[in-house]
Amino acid sequence: MEILQTAAELQALTETWRRNGQRIGLVPTMGALHEGHLQLVRAAAAQNDVVITSVFVNPTQFNNPEDFRLYPRLPEADAALLAPAGCTALFLPSVEQMYPQPTVLRFDFGPLERVMEGAHRPGHFNGVATVVSKLFHLARPHRAYFGQKDLQQVTIIRQLVADLSFDLELVAYSTIRESDGLAMSSRNRRLSTADRAVAPRLYEALQLGAEMVKQGQSPSSIRQAVQAQLASAEAIKLEYFEVADAQTLQSVEKAWTPGRAIALCLAAHLGDVRLIDNVIVDVA
Missing domain, CATH: 3.40.50.620 (HUPs)
Structure with a gap:
């Protein structure tokens, strides 16, 4: 090389x-x-x-x-x-x-x-x-x-x-993840031991949101549920969580459009480390 x-x-x-x-x-x-x-x-x-x-x-x-x-x-x-x-x-x-x-x-x-x-x-x-x-x-x-x-x-x-x-x-x-679901990132190296233990909660929250999309629940209810789940982890400071059209990245506020994939995206701070993650959900 x-x-x-x-x-x-x-x-x-x-x-x-x-x-x-x-x-x-x-x-x-x-x-x-x-x-x-x-x-x-x-x-x-x-x-x-x-x-x-x-x-x-x-x-x-x-x-x-x-x-x-x-x-x-x-x-x-x-x-x-x-x-x-x-x-x-x-x-x-x-x-x-x-x-x-x-x-x-x-x-x-x-x-x-x-x-x-x-x-x-x-x-x-x-x-x-x-x-x-x-x-x-x-x-x-x-x-x-x-x-x-x-x-x-x-x-x-x-x-x-x-x-x-x-x-x-x-x-x-596609995103490659650790065995506990945390998205691989160069910034993960900077996480403290305690924050690294909590970090998989980000993906868990995205999985919750994805399941709610599949159930046909509203964008507003998904936002509330994901934000509440992450708020229960004191170490995680959520910067944003968005329910967006996967192509345009614009916020989805009302009913789903059949055939348009949904992107659930977030950014959060654990200590002084900022992490991002997302999942894509197909809407039937």
Whole structure:
């Protein structure tokens, strides 16, 4: 596995691969890799000739400086995991390589970013779209792989690909969970022992909501039940819980629309760690 640290190195390598007719898979990450990331790398290796994994903690998508400072950074451990998973090249750039000058371009994804993560983390998706656009231009992948745990991010990147006519296929894989249901996340490393024991309650609450959707109960009653269940865990500070259309991400307030999947999404704080999770429920 090659390790690349400059944009020029990455561009030269991908141009060579393209001239040789090789199909390129890209897995963008912020590192501190877990099984969810490795699933994406293995899928990319199975579906393409070569795989690039980027590890870059992107400062422009953090609206909390302390969260950026504390985000886990484990480049050596990440590299050790990537090679056996089928990664061909690890792109490990510095901030200066990704942002040689301040970016003045601003993305606006309309209603998609006015809700949930966008509403609670102003500027977050502008940072995501900026860095992902840069990676797409530098790596020129045929396919790019993302995890469904970041549902809103995947939806916005899908819009980015469509609006800017990126010549690639966006591939999303389901959330990978720990044995107790907690969605795998790099931030889980920062949970205290006590908070880690409580964290599976997030998925339990989503499962409750999913069952209520299947029973045909109203969005308002689902919100009340999920919020009440999470309020019973003192360590969990719910930031939001949303019952939304899985495609548009807009809040569902009245009756279900048959054939339209529902996304149950939440964000919560356990100590100083912020976690997100979601489940998708099909409505008959």
